[in-house]
Amino acid sequence: MARFYMTSVNSRGNTVSAAGSSRGQDCHLRGWNSGVEVVAHPTTDDLDTFLIYATHGSNGGGNRRLLGAVYKAQDGELIFEPEEV
Numbered sequence: 001m002a003r004f005y006m007t008s009v010n011s012r013g014n015t016v017s018a019a020g021s022s023r024g025q026d027c028h029l030r031g032w033n034s035g036v037e038v039v040a041h042p043t044t045d046d047l048d049t050f051l052i053y054a055t056h057g058s059n060g061g062g063n064r065r066l067l068g069a070v071y072k073a074q075d076g077e078l079i080f081e082p083e084e085v
Contacts (some may be wrong), residue, residue, distance in 0.1 A: 004040045004048070030057045037064055047071055 050059025
């Protein structure tokens with residue numbers, strides 16, 4: 001079983017794709033003018049981390065901007081840590 005996997009659901013609610021990786025996974029959901037990219041990877045201390053970026057969507061035009069990270073703390077709590085602007 002892969003460490004990271006992704007599923008995609010179409011407008012009828014059907015799963016249309018699934019992929020897995022042990023080293024990381026990347027997903028970019030885009031509208032015409034904005035989007036969100038999520039990059040999953042293990043840290044050096046073997047914790048799952050998800051970096052969340054705002055993007056300019058399908059039209060492009062600029063760099064993505066880091067919004068923050070999601071990870072599980074050692075006490076088991078899920079944390080969203082926003083990026084300082």
